[in-house]
Amino acid sequence: xxxxxxxxxxxxxxxxxxxxxxxxxxxxxxxxxxxxxxxxxxxxxxxxxxxxxxxxxxxxxxxxxxxxxxxxxxxxxxxxxxxxxxxxxxxxxxxxxxxxxxxxxxxxxxxxxxxxxxxxxxxxxxxxxxxxxxxxxxxxxxxxxxxxxxxxxxxxxxxxxxxxxxxxxxxxxxxxxxxxxxxxxxxxxxxxxxxxxxxxxxxxxxxxxxxxxxxxxxxxxxxxxxxxxxxxxxxxxxxxxxxxxxxxxxxxxxxxxxxxxxxxxxxxxxxxxxxxxxxxxxxxxxxxxxxxxxxxxxxxxxxxxxxxxxxxxxxxxxxxxxxxxxxxxxxxxxxxxxxxxxxxxxxxxxxxxxxxxxxxxxxxxxxxxxxxxxxxxxxxxxxxxxxxxxxxxxxxxxxxxxxxxxxxx
Amino acid sequence: xxxxxxxxxxxxxxxxxxxxxxxxxxxxxxxxxxxxxxxxxxxxxxxxxxxxxxxxxxxxxxxxxxxxxxxxxxxxxxxxxxxxxxxxxxxxxxxxxxxxxxxxxxxxxxxxxxxxxxxxxxxxxxxxxxxxxxxxxxxxxxxxxxxxxxxxxxxxxxxxxxxxxxxxxxxxxxxxxxxxxxxxxxxxxxxxxxxxxxxxxxxxxxxxxxxxxxxxxxxxxxxxxxxxxxxxxxxxxxxxxxxxxxxxxxxxxxxxxxxxxxxxxxxxxxxxxxxxxxxxxxxxxxxxxxxxxxxxxxxxxxxxxxxxxxxxxxxxxxxxxxxxxxxxxxxxxxxxxxxxxxxxxxxxxxxxxxxxxxxxxxxxxxxxxxxxxxxxxxxxxxxxxxxxxxxxxxxxxxxxxxxxxxxxx
Numbered sequence: 123x124x125x126x127x128x129x130x131x132x133x134x135x136x137x138x139x140x141x142x143x144x145x146x147x148x149x150x151x152x153x154x155x156x157x158x159x160x161x162x163x164x165x166x167x168x169x170x171x172x173x174x175x176x177x178x179x180x181x182x183x184x185x186x187x188x189x190x191x192x193x194x195x196x197x198x199x200x201x202x203x204x205x206x207x208x209x210x211x212x213x214x215x216x217x218x219x220x221x222x223x224x225x226x227x228x229x230x231x232x233x234x235x236x237x238x239x240x241x242x243x244x245x246x247x248x249x250x251x252x253x254x255x256x257x258x259x260x261x262x263x264x265x266x267x268x269x270x271x272x273x274x275x276x277x278x279x280x281x282x283x284x285x286x287x288x289x290x291x292x293x294x295x296x297x298x299x300x301x302x303x304x305x306x307x308x309x310x311x312x313x314x315x316x317x318x319x320x321x322x323x324x325x326x327x328x329x330x331x332x333x334x335x336x337x338x339x340x341x342x343x344x345x346x347x348x349x350x351x352x353x354x355x356x357x358x359x360x361x362x363x364x365x366x367x368x369x370x371x372x373x374x375x376x377x378x379x380x381x382x383x384x385x386x387x388x389x390x391x392x393x394x395x396x397x398x399x400x401x402x403x404x405x406x407x408x409x410x411x412x413x414x415x416x417x418x419x420x421x422x423x424x425x426x427x428x429x430x431x432x433x434x435x436x437x438x439x440x441x442x443x444x445x446x447x448x449x450x451x452x453x454x455x456x457x458x459x460x461x462x463x464x465x466x467x468x469x470x471x472x473x474x475x476x477x478x479x480x481x482x483x484x485x486x487x488x489x490x491x492x493x494x495x496x497x498x499x500x501x502x503x504x505x506x507x508x509x510x511x512x513x514x515x516x517x518x519x520x521x522x523x524x525x526x527x528x529x530x531x
Numbered sequence: 532x533x534x535x536x537x538x539x540x541x542x543x544x545x546x547x548x549x550x551x552x553x554x555x556x557x558x559x560x561x562x563x564x565x566x567x568x569x570x571x572x573x574x575x576x577x578x579x580x581x582x583x584x585x586x587x588x589x590x591x592x593x594x595x596x597x598x599x600x601x602x603x604x605x606x607x608x609x610x611x612x613x614x615x616x617x618x619x620x621x622x623x624x625x626x627x628x629x630x631x632x633x634x635x636x637x638x639x640x641x642x643x644x645x646x647x648x649x650x651x652x653x654x655x656x657x658x659x660x661x662x663x664x665x666x667x668x669x670x671x672x673x674x675x676x677x678x679x680x681x682x683x684x685x686x687x688x689x690x691x692x693x694x695x696x697x698x699x700x701x702x703x704x705x706x707x708x709x710x711x712x713x714x715x716x717x718x719x720x721x722x723x724x725x726x727x728x729x730x731x732x733x734x735x736x737x738x739x740x741x742x743x744x745x746x747x748x749x750x751x752x753x754x755x756x757x758x759x760x761x762x763x764x765x766x767x768x769x770x771x772x773x774x775x776x777x778x779x780x781x782x783x784x785x786x787x788x789x790x791x792x793x794x795x796x797x798x799x800x801x802x803x804x805x806x807x808x809x810x811x812x813x814x815x816x817x818x819x820x821x822x823x824x825x826x827x828x829x830x831x832x833x834x835x836x837x838x839x840x841x842x843x844x845x846x847x848x849x850x851x852x853x854x855x856x857x858x859x860x861x862x863x864x865x866x867x868x869x870x871x872x873x874x875x876x877x878x879x880x881x882x883x884x885x886x887x888x889x890x891x892x893x894x895x896x897x898x899x900x901x902x903x904x905x906x907x908x909x910x911x912x913x914x915x916x917x918x919x920x921x922x923x924x925x926x927x928x929x930x931x932x933x934x935x936x937x938x939x940x
Contacts, residue, residue: 190891190930211891214931233930235833235845257834257908268741280838296841298887370893424644425666428770429689432705436644450860452894478707480644482599482620484699485861499666514928516855521599521642521923522623 125190126375128460131506133167133415139468143418144531148464148502151420151531158502159439160527163197163509167416172204175412178381180389184405185387186230186363189215191409191510193418196530198222201412209363209407210249213240218401220247228361229460232278232300232324241265245273250361254300256309258302263316275313276361279303280322281347285340285367289330289452292365300324303347312354322361322402323348330369330410334380337367338387343389349398361403362395368411372507373457379411398514410510417509419444419526422465423501424480432491433475437503440479440486445514447488447505448479451515461489464504468494477503481521535784537869540915542576542824548877550913552827553940557873557911560829560940567911568835568848569832569936572606572918576825581613584821587790589798595639595772598624600818600919601826605939607631610821618772618816619658622649628677629656639772641687641733643707650674654682659770661687661733663709665718672725684722685770687733688712690756694749694776698739698861701774709733712756719764731770731811732757737776739819743789746776747796758807770812771804779819780843781916782866788820819919827917828853828935829873830897832910833889841900842884846912849888849895851929856897856914857888860924870898873913878904886912890930 140147143162152158175185185267186207189198195218202208202222211233219229231244232252241258242265244251253275255261266273282303284294292299301309306323313320325344331337344364352359368379395402421439428434441448449456463469463475463488473496488505497503518525549556551573561567584594590892595616598607599823604627611617611631619625620642628638641655641661650667651662651674662668662684675682693703701708705845710718715732722729734753740746753773761768777788804811830848837843850857858865872878886898897914906912927934 178712193928193931210931211662212889212931214933218931233889233891234836234887235847235849237833237847237889255834255836257836292891292893295840296843297893298836298838298843298845298885299891299893304836424646425664427643427664427666427707429707429711430705434707436704436707438644438646441646445854452859476707478643480642480646482642482701482708484701484706514930515926517924517926518928519602519923522602522619522621522627524623 128374129371129377131460131462132375134164134281136467137326137467141462141464141467146531148285148420148504152502155527156393157527158304159443160529161417161419161508161513163192163194163241163413163417163530165200165530167199168413169204171412171416178385180385180392183388184403186405186407187412188407188409190220192217192413193514194323194359194528194530195221196451197413200530207405212245216240216243216247216249227274230276238265242269245269245271250274250276250321252276254278256301256305256312259309259312263318265299273318275318275320276322276363277306277309277320278302278326279306279347279351281325281327281343283327283340283343285328285331285336285437287331287333287336288328288367289369291328293327306351307355310357320357322359322363323351324363326365327367329365329367331367332369332371332379333385337379339362340367341387342391347393349395352399359399361405363405363407364412366406366408368408370410370414370507374461414507414510419447419505419508419512423497423499423503428496433473435475435477435497435503437477437479437488439526440481440488441516441517442479442481442523443516443526444488444505444508445516446511447508448485449487449531450485451511457492458492460506461492461494462504462506463495463497464502466497466501471496480523537783538780538786539871540871543573548584548875550871550876555940557829557913558861561911564936564938566936568852569938570826570828570917570922572601572603572822572826572939574609574762574939577609577822578613580821580825587794589794589801591772591801591811592797593775595814595816596821597816597818598628601822602627602923603937603939604630606822616814622652625649625652625656625658636683639685639733647674651678654678654680657683659683659685659730661685663687665710665714668718668721671710672727682727684727685731685733685772686710686715686718686729687735688715688756688760690734690736690752692749692752693734694737694740695745695840696740696742697737697745697776698778700737712760712779715760716764719766729766731768731772732760733772735774736776738774738776739889740776741778741780741785741788743792746788746793749776750796751800754804757889758804759918761808768808770809770814772814772816775815775817775820777817779823779916781868823916824918826921828856828914828917828921830912832906832908835907842882844884844886844912846886846888846897847888848935849897850925851890851927851932852925852935853897853914853917854925856917857894858896859894865899867898867901869915870901870903871913871915872904872906873911875904875906875910880905889932900907
């Protein structure tokens with residue numbers, strides 16, 4: 123049996139032995155940024171991914187960007203021009219979304235622990251609030267009354283199914299997210315007692331799935347649940363957000379999600395849904411899938427060091443900037459992200475190396491015993507698949523090193 | 532067999548049903564801070580821990596504080612008045628240490644990926660540099676020549692043994708940390724060619740051990756290695772930093788480290804070491820052990836939520852503030868930190884609850900199915916053992932929530 127390998131990382135062209143990011147050789151980009159380490163996101167790749175998704179999926183389906191995947195303001199601004207909706211998960215993200223000038227009616231705010239201040243801001247801004255519980259509905263109604271404004275309320279449902287074969291299961295069973303499906307009718311009644319008609323449903327079963335059949339099944343279950351709830355509550359949802367669940371391949375042996383069956387599944391359901399619910403706005407929400415593969419994390423080798431037969435590349439970057447690549451975020455067994463020496467893409471001589479950072483902890487590792495071109499101080503280590511849940515999901519203050527730069531090129 | 536339980540958390544007194552932090556009831560402290568969540572560190576407990584350690588360990592042994600455990604400036608200032616040395620791991624920590632007014636000769640800077648700028652600053656400041664490799668020695672010598680200053684160089688050794696039964700193994704085998712023990716003689720010769728006499732040795736085998744015999748063995752191996760290296764290099768170390776390795780109990784079934792055998796082991800070795808090396812400054816370096824148990828993380832319950840028979844306490848705090856307590860930092864299988872409802876310490880009625888944060892991810896969990904007093908919105912969840920590697924090791928920007936406050940009381 124062959125050893126599992128990483129999915130090919132050919133989204134960035136190579137020229138003159140260098141990876142080209144945003145159309146610029148990596149070493150020149152590093153000079154443009156002015157310091158390592160840095161994150162770089164390729165604008166053209168983000169646009170291409172969105173275009174590819176629109177081409178693959180049925181027409182009329184709305185595509186939302188989930189800001190939490192990458193909240194860099196320039197990225198959110200870019201996505202504001204590409205996506206049909208922006209989804210936020212905190213007051214901070216709400217500010218970033220509003221600052222783009224995006225229509226508040228197409229911004230939605232989900233999250234199980236919204237503060238009173240966040241709820242108040244969301245109502246004042248006119249964005250949709252994805253209510254997560256009966257208690258939150260009371261808080262929304264109370265704040266809306268105080269403000270004298272009609273709130274836009276979508277019900278987030280904890281479904282009675284889960285996204286199988288996914289990195290993150292967020293629905294099914296007992297969960298802190300959303301209103302248990304079986305309790306939605308009473309919450310709809312509760313809203314109506316406050317004179318508020320719910321705008322729609324948010325049904326999100328999980329994320330980071332690479333198995334098309336699991337995604338298709340989750341979407342089908344979501345549609346079926348939405349129709350059942352509409353029936354049970356005598357309620358006509360105007361909006362239906364199904365999440366998406368689309369994953370990207372990070373680790374050896376993983377392969378890209380096949381969109382064709384997913385598109386076919388959606389195409390089969392959409393007419394049935396429209397027949398029953400009329401002109402409902404059906405959306406998928408994605409973060410990682412839209413931006414994850416467009417980004418790299420770049421660190422410079424400070425020293426090539428041998429210790430007892432093993433080669434270490436000690437870099438100026440590490441877990442404090444990219445926790446997920448170090449294996450400390452959501453992984454059980456540490457696996458390597460795809461990594462390259464970005465200025466030696468044509469090199470023939472390869473060796474097994476371990477790439478570490480400057481921190482005094484054995485957790486600070488970006489690649490463990492990986493076959494890479496021979497590298498030395500000054501070379502640029504590239505961690506692929508770093509456009510989502512990279513910088514913002516990392517403990518940048520750990521050990522007091524400077525934060526990395528971020529560029530959208 | 533009984534289910535394993537957490538070590539008792541009785542370092543904070545309880546009065547009127549409330550945990551007392553810094554001599555103040557928790558609910559009043561929350562008002563003093565003005566917002567939740569927050570970290571609070573108890574000044575008296577830090578002092579008591581240092582005094583207890585000094586009383587237990589042989590006289591003449593120096594005790595250093597490793598700033599990376601908790602770099603809050605007020606904490607470092609407190610430790611500057613208690614410890615015999617401050618150990619830093621970055622230029623940022625170096626600044627914090629120097630700002631306390633501490634004698635630079637008793638500050639040491641370790642770390643496998645020091646930048647040229649950091650090395651230059653360390654020489655200019657007059658602190659000890661724990662050199663991690665032959666290449667780093669060259670960089671130090673070069674910068675010292677440029678600055679016209681004599682550098683203070685200690686050799687960090689990657690020992691030929693490890694700290695058994697520890698949370699973090701940092702020595703033994705192939706490592707990015709320090710100079711392999713067998714190559715120390717050539718590095719000493721290299722330094723001497725630059726006219727630099729090494730000041731001493733830093734031998735650090737690992738951290739977070741709760742097994743006295745493992746710590747005793749690591750110290751003994753460290754002393755023996757130091758004597759052997761002194762012999763091999765015809766070199767009289769003036770400083771010997773053995774690390775410490777002292778852990779604190781975090782998880783069910785763990786018990787506090789027994790200091791008596793550790794002290795006995797050190798007492799047996801010190802006279803032998805002094806006989807051979809004369810008036811060498813022997814130090815232990817500790818971070819977590821000095822401050823970890825003196826700190827709590829406090830979050831407020833926003834909502835008590837039931838989902839399909841399970842009770843969730845949704846709080847305003849979570850993994851973005853306390854990554855380690857969420858099980859995402861250095862743990863393989865998630866286990867609960869000790870947790871309490873700090874304003875209901877006398878409550879009788881208990882229930883099994885899961886404590887989560889406001890983030891839209893199932894990783895955001897502070898306690899899973901734990902028996903706690905019945906709590907509701909407004910109550911204060913306390914995570915114990917949070918004085919070290921808490922805030923600074925957490926991804927505070929994740930999902931755009933505000934950072935928590937930190938107080939030393």
